[in-house]
Amino acid sequence: DIVMTQGALPNPVPSGESASITCQSSKSLLHSNGKTYLNWYLQRPGQSPQLLIYWMSTRASGVSDRFSGSGSGTDFTLKISSVEAEDVGVYYCQQFLEYPLTFGSGTKLEIK
Amino acid sequence: QVQLKESGPGLVQPSQTLFLTCTVSGFSLTSYGVSWVRQPPGKGLEWMGRIQNGGSTDYNSALKSRLSISRDTSKSQVFLKMNSLQTEDTAMYFCARSSGTYWGQGVMVTVSS
Numbered sequence: 001d002i003v004m005t006q007g008a009l010p011n012p013v014p015s016g017e018s019a020s021i022t023c024q025s026s027k028s029l030l031h032s033n034g035k036t037y038l039n040w041y042l043q044r045p046g047q048s049p050q051l052l053i054y055w056m057s058t059r060a061s062g063v064s065d066r067f068s069g070s071g072s073g074t075d076f077t078l079k080i081s082s083v084e085a086e087d088v089g090v091y092y093c094q095q096f097l098e099y100p101l102t103f104g105s106g107t108k109l110e111i112k
Numbered sequence: 113q114v115q116l117k118e119s120g121p122g123l124v125q126p127s128q129t130l131f132l133t134c135t136v137s138g139f140s141l142t143s144y145g146v147s148w149v150r151q152p153p154g155k156g157l158e159w160m161g162r163i164q165n166g167g168s169t170d171y172n173s174a175l176k177s178r179l180s181i182s183r184d185t186s187k188s189q190v191f192l193k194m195n196s197l198q199t200e201d202t203a204m205y206f207c208a209r210s211s212g213t214y215w216g217q218g219v220m221v222t223v224s225s
Contacts (some may be wrong), residue, residue: 039212041157049149049215050215097149100159100171101159101162104160106155
């Protein structure tokens with residue numbers, strides 16, 4: 001199985017500052033078709049996960065442009081520019097290159 | 113609009129079998145697959161398995177021996193069956209449309225005697 005490893009944030013993050021969340025995969029998620037099979041989700045307290053980013057860098061419909069995804073085949077970053085109170089929650093990366101699909105352990109964002 | 117809703121028993125006894133239903137609307141199960149994901153209290157997300165739009169299934173290897181996912185396309189329902197439940201199976205169980213864009217609200221299942 002592909003193991004997804006997420007980094008921690010130096011919480012709390014001051015409102016208006018930027019935050020970067022890292023994720024590393026044990027196998028390259030870059031497919032021969034040129035696409036990278038990585039999703040980013042935000043799970044707000046008490047809610048279901050919400051898809052933020054797919055194909056490593058494509059924002060899902062309705063997602064603020066304050067969220068951006070980048071990376072290589074195995075190392076990925078979700079950047080949140082100018083964090084706001086509504087960004088609080090746990091962020092998960094997920095690979096969908098192969099089964100079983102696997103998630104990172106989550107990165108909690110708190111706002112000051 | 114696209115909706116998914118999980119339903120099932122809130123409490124299951126140890127060693128018993130769990131049956132959950134995911135009822136979908138706004139799309140056809142013959143066009144999109146549906147995954148099951150669970151989350152123990154205070155912990156992270158675990159992908160359990162999925163049924164593809166063509167009806168084939170894929171499972172988390174850690175659960176494969178206990179898990180079965182099926183569907184009734186005429187009723188727009190996807191089913192999860194997992195046997196030999198233990199306390200560590202206590203979790204919120206979600207269904208989600210493939211690609212992860214749409215999720216249900218989840219159903220809490222507690223395994224306890």
